[in-house]
Amino acid sequence: MTFELRFDTFTETQSNMERSRFSALLFVLLLIVGSDLSAQKRTKKEIIDSLFRAEGAAKEDTNKVLIYEKLCWELKNTGRYSEAVVYGLKGVALAEKLKFNQGLAASCNSLGVAFYRKASFDSAEMYLQRAVEINKQIGDTSDMAMNMNNLGLVKRDQGDYPMALEYMFESLRLKEALNDTDGVASAYGNIGIVYNGLDQPDTSLLYFEKALKLSQLIGNERDIAFSYNNMGAIYHKQKKYDLALSSFQKALEIKLRLNEKRGIAGSRANIGAVYQELGQFDKAIPEFDSALVILTASGDRDGIASCNNLKGLALFKAGRTDEAFECFTMAYDLAVQIGSTPEVKTACEGLAMVYEKRKDWANAYKYYKQFAELNDSLRSDEKTRQALTAKLRYDYEKREALAKAEEMAREQLREEESRRQQLYVWFASGAVLLVLLLALFIYRGYRTKKKANEELDDKNRKIENAYQIIEHKNKEITDSINYAKRIQSAILPEAELISKHLPESFVYYMPKDIVAGDFYYFEEGQSGSVFIGAADCTGHGVPGAFMSLICARELHLANNMTGSPAKMLTLVNRAVRDTLRQNHLEGGRDGMDIALLRISGTQVVYSGANRPLWRFSASGDFEEIKPTKHGIGGYTEEDVKFEEHTVECISGDMIYIFSDGYADQFGGDKGKKLTTKRFRELLTGIAGLGCEEQKRQLTSYLNEWKGMTEQVDDLLVIGIRIQ
Numbered sequence: 035m036t037f038e039l040r041f042d043t044f045t046e047t048q049s050n051m052e053r054s055r056f057s058a059l060l061f062v063l064l065l066i067v068g069s070d071l072s073a074q075k076r077t078k079k080e081i082i083d084s085l086f087r088a089e090g091a092a093k094e095d096t097n098k099v100l101i102y103e104k105l106c107w108e109l110k111n112t113g114r115y116s117e118a119v120v121y122g123l124k125g126v127a128l129a130e131k132l133k134f135n136q137g138l139a140a141s142c143n144s145l146g147v148a149f150y151r152k153a154s155f156d157s158a159e160m161y162l163q164r165a166v167e168i169n170k171q172i173g174d175t176s177d178m179a180m181n182m183n184n185l186g187l188v189k190r191d192q193g194d195y196p197m198a199l200e201y202m203f204e205s206l207r208l209k210e211a212l213n214d215t216d217g218v219a220s221a222y223g224n225i226g227i228v229y230n231g232l233d234q235p236d237t238s239l240l241y242f243e244k245a246l247k248l249s250q251l252i253g254n255e256r257d258i259a260f261s262y263n264n265m266g267a268i269y270h271k272q273k274k275y276d277l278a279l280s281s282f283q284k285a286l287e288i289k290l291r292l293n294e295k296r297g298i299a300g301s302r303a304n305i306g307a308v309y310q311e312l313g314q315f316d317k318a319i320p321e322f323d324s325a326l327v328i329l330t331a332s333g334d335r336d337g338i339a340s341c342n343n344l345k346g347l348a349l350f351k352a353g354r355t356d357e358a359f360e361c362f363t364m365a366y367d368l369a370v371q372i373g374s375t376p377e378v379k380t381a382c383e384g385l386a387m388v389y390e391k392r393k394d395w396a397n398a399y400k401y402y403k404q405f406a407e408l409n410d411s412l413r414s415d416e417k418t419r420q421a422l423t424a425k426l427r428y429d430y431e432k433r434e435a436l437a438k439a440e441e442m443a444r445e446q447l448r449e450e451e452s453r454r455q456q457l458y459v460w461f462a463s464g465a466v467l468l469v470l471l472l473a474l475f476i477y478r479g480y481r482t483k484k485k486a487n488e489e490l491d492d493k494n495r496k497i498e499n500a501y502q503i504i505e506h507k508n509k510e511i512t513d514s515i516n517y518a519k520r521i522q523s524a525i526l527p528e529a530e531l532i533s534k535h536l537p538e539s540f541v542y543y544m545p546k547d548i549v550a551g552d553f554y555y556f557e558e559g560q561s562g563s564v565f566i567g568a569a570d571c572t573g574h575g576v577p578g579a580f581m582s583l584i585c586a587r588e589l590h591l592a593n594n595m596t597g598s599p600a601k602m603l604t605l606v607n608r609a610v611r612d613t614l615r616q617n618h619l620e621g622g623r624d625g626m627d628i629a630l631l632r633i634s635g636t637q638v639v640y641s642g643a644n645r646p647l648w649r650f651s652a653s654g655d656f657e658e659i660k661p662t663k664h665g666i667g668g669y670t671e672e673d674v675k676f677e678e679h680t681v682e683c684i685s686g687d688m689i690y691i692f693s694d695g696y697a698d699q700f701g702g703d704k705g706k707k708l709t710t711k712r713f714r715e716l717l718t719g720i721a722g723l724g725c726e727e728q729k730r731q732l733t734s735y736l737n738e739w740k741g742m743t744e745q746v747d748d749l750l751v752i753g754i755r756i757q
Contacts, residue, residue: 078333082108099129099137103144110148113336113372116594118148126161139168143181150188153375157612158188179208179217183224190228198228219248219257223264235268242268259288259297263304270308279308296337299328303341306348315352319345339369339377346384350391359388379408407524442493450486453479515576519548522579525586527556535564536633538755540729545748551578552693552748555589555630559597563634568645568752570693572624572668578748584613585626585666599630599641600678603666607643607674610667625667629691636756638681638689643670645691647679648714650721652686656714683756688721690754695747696732701740708739728753 102125122145186201226241266281306321346361369377571581642661
């Protein structure tokens, strides 16, 4: 097993997302392990608390824009990415309202950086591009160079290294024109990192050395330390551990002299990582302990989780399994709290190793499974797209190969028939005079036919081999799509969890294909409430599965921000539009219809996007609560507000939410749709039965209705009896 060692991979210039120098309220955070000058006097928590107090007292003017922007930046620095995005959006909205272009550019930059840290790269790029355009209009070349640098970092993390270099070199050109020596040194460092991503370590080192020489020339000790750190990271990657250790120690000496606490923590963690690779665990572990003391004091939760993972690995390799278990557990719990997927993944791998060594196979499997799912989720969408493309290419190549082989066989037969006819003509016209010649031609015909048969046999063997290859490829493609189903299944809540909170309920779910566009959503809320939804994404199969992954994730994020179903749908609509770039001309109609409920006792709060809520009272009365006539994403505007309805039920009432798949199924004697009317009549007749019997009746009725007709869409029906 391998770990992602966060502290030894360009922790400084790599994370150098630059910030606007526009307001006196804004401080420059150069590097993730660099020091914030004001933070030497006040902790991050104190700074954020003071900003919240200022925000509460501020008027709706330009100063409030700056407070929102600063909150976005500071919350991002402490790993509170979702909150950072909320305040960044507030800053952008208020700046637009006030037509405050400088504040709008600064807010767009900080919001773009927050989206970057949240790994929402499309949104990050959109806001950073907007900051570039505004700074270009107002002639702020310095901030435009900063925005270009940040865009380069976004493209680098997306793996688009050529585009990253284009942005980085443009930022370098602007900084050189401004005679911004510090900025030029920083640009050299970032360019070095991109070349490392292109697997060109020698070129990467060249740019780090340029940054070092320039920083030494102007006496900027902080940037000198940054360059030593990045050079050490390259040496570490090349397994030149002596050079790596020397570089990290030089960086540490400078940071100790400058008393940069967080920088000291980063360098000690880097040095510990080198000792760990050398197997010198008695030296590595104290370095990690020193780093953890500083990170804990500064409240850097992301750094604490990462350092605990590194320390846990060193302890595990040193044979101190119980202590390693404590470190991995602390890293896991903290990473889950702050939503740091890379650290959760690393901690899961560590816990799996510990449980495996303890021969606790159940827990080892549990954590390794979670590690594998997190590791694969980053590439799942791309794998599914590749699988679909490969299947289409396979279908085409199979048809072409078979058609070509059949045509070759027919041509061979035509040629053979032509030869035989020629022989018959010669025989009829010169039977007497050409007996010897006829014998010669017969012999020649025999040899030709034998050769033709041999060639035909060879072609048949090639066709058979090609068919075997095609069958193998088909199996690989099917296996890939089945694997995509496993990934999609991970977003669906477990049946036991739903039964625990809603004991009288059922979920009838039947995808049309291996993967589906319909999905059901469930999460616990506050004060004993629960959220449950029936969602129908555009399309089915692989395209629908893409949308279900996006929408399920955004529902989870929206739930963390609000307890209102209507507000959740508004947030999800905005997020889906951003993710699919539907605010641009190339955006499509892809989106989602959904009925979303919050259930607390006998009270049901409902909001729907094109999907209704049906209620059958205990006395047999029927009520339909209609949805908002807008879907999520697609052609729906960003600022659409979804209606919210509070339904006071009584014990014994039966409520249903569903997609359109059941009512749209073709079948019956005339091959027509089942229709919403028949679906309602069916529910009217079974609403008084137990939930498991209702599910059985729904299954039986649909199977009888469609008969031999193919299922036309994904099916999803959720029924809940109010207790």
